[in-house]
Amino acid sequence: MSKTLRLQIILGGCVVVAAVLIFLWKPTVLIYGVQRAGLYAAIALPMALILGVVHIVNLAHGELMMVAAYITYYLSRSLGVDPFVAMLITAPVMFGVGILIYKLTISHAVKGPELNQLILTFGVAMVLSQLVNLLTTSQTRKISLDYVTASATIGETSFGTYNFLFVGLAAAVLIGLQLFLKRTRLGQAATAVGQNPNGAEIIGIDVQRTYTIVVAIAAGLMGIIGTFFLTKFSIFPAVGGAYTMKSFCLVAMAGIGNLPMIVVSSLILAVAESSIQAIPGGSGWAPLVFFALIILVIMTRSFRRSS
Amino acid sequence: MTESYQLRTEKLTISFGGLVAVNEINFSLSPGEIVGIIGPNGAGKTTLINLLAGLYYPTSGRVIFNDEDISTRPAHERARLGIGRTFQLIHPLEDLSLIENVMNGFLFAQGMSLRHARDAAAEVCILLGLSDLDRPVSRLNILETKQMEIAKALATAPKVLFLDEIMAGLNSTETLTVIDTVKRIASEQGLGVGVVEHVMGVIRQLTERVVVLDGGRIIAAGPYAEISRDPQVVSAYLGEAHDAED
Amino acid sequence: MKPTRTTGSVIALWVFGVLGVFVAVLPLLAGPYAQAIGRSVLTYLILAVSWDMLIRSGQLSFGIAGFFGLGSYAAVMAGKWLGMAPILTLLLAGVVVALVAAAVGSVVLRLRGMYFAITTLALAEIFRIIIRNWNNFTGGPNGALLSGVIFGGNAAATYTLMLVLGVLAIAASEWFEHGKMHFALTAIRNNEVVAKSSGINIYRYLLIAFVITSAMQGVVGASYAQQFGFVTPESSFHMNYTLIPLALALFGGMYTSWGPVVGAVILGVLGEYLKLYIPYGHLIVYGLIIVLVLLLMPKGIVGLVRARMREVSHD
Numbered sequence: 044m045s046k047t048l049r050l051q052i053i054l055g056g057c058v059v060v061a062a063v064l065i066f067l068w069k070p071t072v073l074i075y076g077v078q079r080a081g082l083y084a085a086i087a088l089p090m091a092l093i094l095g096v097v098h099i100v101n102l103a104h105g106e107l108m109m110v111a112a113y114i115t116y117y118l119s120r121s122l123g124v125d126p127f128v129a130m131l132i133t134a135p136v137m138f139g140v141g142i143l144i145y146k147l148t149i150s151h152a153v154k155g156p157e158l159n160q161l162i163l164t165f166g167v168a169m170v171l172s173q174l175v176n177l178l179t180t181s182q183t184r185k186i187s188l189d190y191v192t193a194s195a196t197i198g199e200t201s202f203g204t205y206n207f208l209f210v211g212l213a214a215a216v217l218i219g220l221q222l223f224l225k226r227t228r229l230g231q232a233a234t235a236v237g238q239n240p241n242g243a244e245i246i247g248i249d250v251q252r253t254y255t256i257v258v259a260i261a262a263g264l265m266g267i268i269g270t271f272f273l274t275k276f277s278i279f280p281a282v283g284g285a286y287t288m289k290s291f292c293l294v295a296m297a298g299i300g301n302l303p304m305i306v307v308s309s310l311i312l313a314v315a316e317s318s319i320q321a322i323p324g325g326s327g328w329a330p331l332v333f334f335a336l337i338i339l340v341i342m343t344r345s346f347r348r349s350s
Numbered sequence: 351m352t353e354s355y356q357l358r359t360e361k362l363t364i365s366f367g368g369l370v371a372v373n374e375i376n377f378s379l380s381p382g383e384i385v386g387i388i389g390p391n392g393a394g395k396t397t398l399i400n401l402l403a404g405l406y407y408p409t410s411g412r413v414i415f416n417d418e419d420i421s422t423r424p425a426h427e428r429a430r431l432g433i434g435r436t437f438q439l440i441h442p443l444e445d446l447s448l449i450e451n452v453m454n455g456f457l458f459a460q461g462m463s464l465r466h467a468r469d470a471a472a473e474v475c476i477l478l479g480l481s482d483l484d485r486p487v488s489r490l491n492i493l494e495t496k497q498m499e500i501a502k503a504l505a506t507a508p509k510v511l512f513l514d515e516i517m518a519g520l521n522s523t524e525t526l527t528v529i530d531t532v533k534r535i536a537s538e539q540g541l542g543v544g545v546v547e548h549v550m551g552v553i554r555q556l557t558e559r560v561v562v563l564d565g566g567r568i569i570a571a572g573p574y575a576e577i578s579r580d581p582q583v584v585s586a587y588l589g590e591a592h593d594a595e596d
Numbered sequence: 597m598k599p600t601r602t603t604g605s606v607i608a609l610w611v612f613g614v615l616g617v618f619v620a621v622l623p624l625l626a627g628p629y630a631q632a633i634g635r636s637v638l639t640y641l642i643l644a645v646s647w648d649m650l651i652r653s654g655q656l657s658f659g660i661a662g663f664f665g666l667g668s669y670a671a672v673m674a675g676k677w678l679g680m681a682p683i684l685t686l687l688l689a690g691v692v693v694a695l696v697a698a699a700v701g702s703v704v705l706r707l708r709g710m711y712f713a714i715t716t717l718a719l720a721e722i723f724r725i726i727i728r729n730w731n732n733f734t735g736g737p738n739g740a741l742l743s744g745v746i747f748g749g750n751a752a753a754t755y756t757l758m759l760v761l762g763v764l765a766i767a768a769s770e771w772f773e774h775g776k777m778h779f780a781l782t783a784i785r786n787n788e789v790v791a792k793s794s795g796i797n798i799y800r801y802l803l804i805a806f807v808i809t810s811a812m813q814g815v816v817g818a819s820y821a822q823q824f825g826f827v828t829p830e831s832s833f834h835m836n837y838t839l840i841p842l843a844l845a846l847f848g849g850m851y852t853s854w855g856p857v858v859g860a861v862i863l864g865v866l867g868e869y870l871k872l873y874i875p876y877g878h879l880i881v882y883g884l885i886i887v888l889v890l891l892l893m894p895k896g897i898v899g900l901v902r903a904r905m906r907e908v909s910h911d
Contacts, residue, residue: 100710151891157709158656159890162842165658166886169839173880180876281835288721291714327729334718334725341711342703405789425792435793443786445851450779457779459795464776506795 076314081209084309089261103168105283111269134266141262373566389563434508455505637864643841644856654785662720665833667814668821693814739828843882849896
């Protein structure tokens with residue numbers, strides 16, 4: 044026990060030292076890294092919720108965000124409202140999409156082999172991205188908003204401030220999920236189901252209903268997160284795929300079921316990524332660092348698990 | 351002529367986290383010998399077998415086979431060296447038929463060709479009293495499953511064989527059948543056999559020597575008649591109820 | 597002691613064989629358009645077969661596109677920088693991809709289940725990013741062009757090439773299904789602990805399967821690139837090369853040599869027509885097939901037929 048604690052302290056120390064060094068080198072790297080970490084953590088948290096409770100890796104996770112972004116995009120365009128107003132419709136719609144996806148697909152595979160679950164959610168991901176492709180073509184879409192260009196200057200460094208919103212979003216999602224899991228009856232039931240589905244069934248928890256609601260909540264959150272994503276980034280049907288992988292990496296790094304650690308793993312990966320980008324000629328290689336880290340993290344995680 | 355091989359351990363120890371599951375065990379098994387391994391639940395019997403078969407590697411201590419330290423050899427190599435075992439919870443390979451399940455040992459531990467492996471597997475199955483060998487394993491009854499489990503272990507050409515609660519779930523006639531088979535094979539092939547059992551009748555009928563484990567340690571060893579009267583063994587089995595009386 | 601075949605299955609085998617030869621030779625008689633469709637079907641057929649060969653060990657790969665793309669680039673680079681003959685570049689691509697798969701596999705084959713699956717997905721991405729950034733060798737984001745295409749674009753010749761590769765792939769798959777490989781991979785899939793105790797070196801067999809199937813994907817990628825004479829990071833590593841083979845293999849039936857073949861022939865031909873009617877998003881069909889097959893007939897068409905035949909023979 045104390046050994047892992049010591050390891051965590053050493054690791055934490057290294058991270059703080061690295062952060063200070065990076066800040067002294069190029070302050071914007073740290074600022075953009077933190078902003079990006081907010082985005083990554085926000086996206087990864089709902090995946091962690093599903094993995095922790097339903098024990099399924101939802102390979103359609105990034106696609107849920109993509110679908111949500113498209114819904115908000117078209118709502119906001121056709122109603123002429125701000126995306127954040129449209130979000131009030133998108134989130135409940137995505138909640139419904141979550142219920143639908145669970146009832147139609149995942150519910151039939153929760154007790155099946157892991158391979159089938161993976162292939163199934165991969166199939167769902169493909170259906171979602173191709174459906175959007177079919178309906179809207181693969182053209183890139185973006186909403187231009189005035190307020191996203193907001194910036195601030197400290198000393199001689201000037202940087203965009205809008206993306207701090209993602210940090211707030213991640214914090215809100217994390218706190219919201221923690222409160223849900225610990226303070227509400229439904230959340231406590233979900234925690235119990237996640238730890239031991241058979242036991243939960245014996246004490247009278249409706250496992251299928253809990254799974255449905257958890258998937259729906261995750262999808263609903265993706266409705267909100269997808270809207271935030273849209274306000275800043277361009278969207279296209281395949282935009283979600285990379286986020287599925289990144290989210291899985293973050294969840295695996297944090298340890299399945301450990302939501303707060305996702306924030307820490309997001310910080311590490313995002314700052315590493317933005318550091319590479321800051322090196323001249325490094326911007327093209329930044330994604331490579333991320334994927335190499337994915338493999339490294341998964342390898343060390345699973346080694347620890349097996350030994 | 352019997353080979354002069356021997357399996358032994360020196361202070362074999364494994365701990366999981368803080369729990370020492372097997373604690374400085376010195377165990378040995380000689381050709382043609384049938385040894386009982388008994389003890390209450392959680393005593394470390396199956397863990398000991400897993401250490402010998404290479405599914406776990408010891409935290410400290412050694413496993414020695416034919417004067418060679420095999421402590422770090424992986425499981426598949428130990429199967430090839432001649433350490434065979436059955437599993438307490440039997441998992442037949444459900445996508446292979448009965449005979450194909452048995453063929454694996456001939457194919458991989460002994461390196462036979464497919465045709466030879468099939469003939470050899472059929473022979474072992476018949477030796478154990480199995481028939482209709484192309485059946486899917488889902489169609490086997492419990493006795494047949496146990497017989498197949500022994501056949502699978504024999505297919506690796508073991509020099510020592512560990513049977514982990516192979517009698518569990520069998521009725522008394524079936525148990526007798528399996529006892530006869532094990533005795534016959536052990537004497538015919540000069541096998542050293544380690545038997546983990548909860549049914550003391552089986553231990554009495556089958557074994558010449560018994561090792562009693564409790565809390566990962568050997569607390570007694572000797573012929574069944576002797577150890578069954580050992581007060582330490584009695585107290586281990588009676589457990590907390592006995593402690594409370596003290 | 598081999599199980600004797602019933603007369604019914606012997607007849608079925610013959611019918612199937614004759615039909616197979618007919619379907620395979622048909623495009624040679626029917627002209628360039630049919631040959632183009634046939635080439636495309638065979639491309640995905642080989643990918644589907646190779647994917648199935650690996651999943652027989654229980655290891656699910658989402659990395660087909662990665663090795664396909666790597667093979668494409670290996671072939672085009674060999675043609676561009678070394679002036680190697682097109683047909684030889686196929687061989688080279690197979691060797692290069694096999695070496696990469698051996699190096700990568702020696703590490704990632706320690707992983708299981710979701711960890712392995714997602715790592716293979718990430719691998720495909722890594723290959724693409726490296727190639728995209730390696731400007732002065734690969735041509736970077738713009739890709740690279742060959743001065744000509746294989747066999748000077750002769751449709752019948754390229755079709756024949758793909759047919760030969762297809763037959764080789766099916767032969768490899770049959771070898772996996774009827775040899776020691778079948779026992780090793782099935783045992784590993786069903787229960788690794790039992791497999792080890794039978795003396796199976798799990799790591800070795802997984803590595804063999806991974807290297808062979810990856811090399812197959814690399815050779816297909818190479819032949820594809822040679823047919824069109826160019827590569828780009830986006831098109832050569834396209835997700836389709838993972839998605840479509842998966843759908844075909846599932847539809848036909850996993851864990852058999854003939855499932856992916858049946859799936860590829862039926863859906864491949866169907867897919868070519870769909871492409872004409874819905875150019876955008878015709879791929880949704882493959883996604884839907886994956887979902888529907890898993891939910892409604894997880895053993896695919898071959899599984900259904902086998903179950904039906906068993907019923908008939910038991911009646």
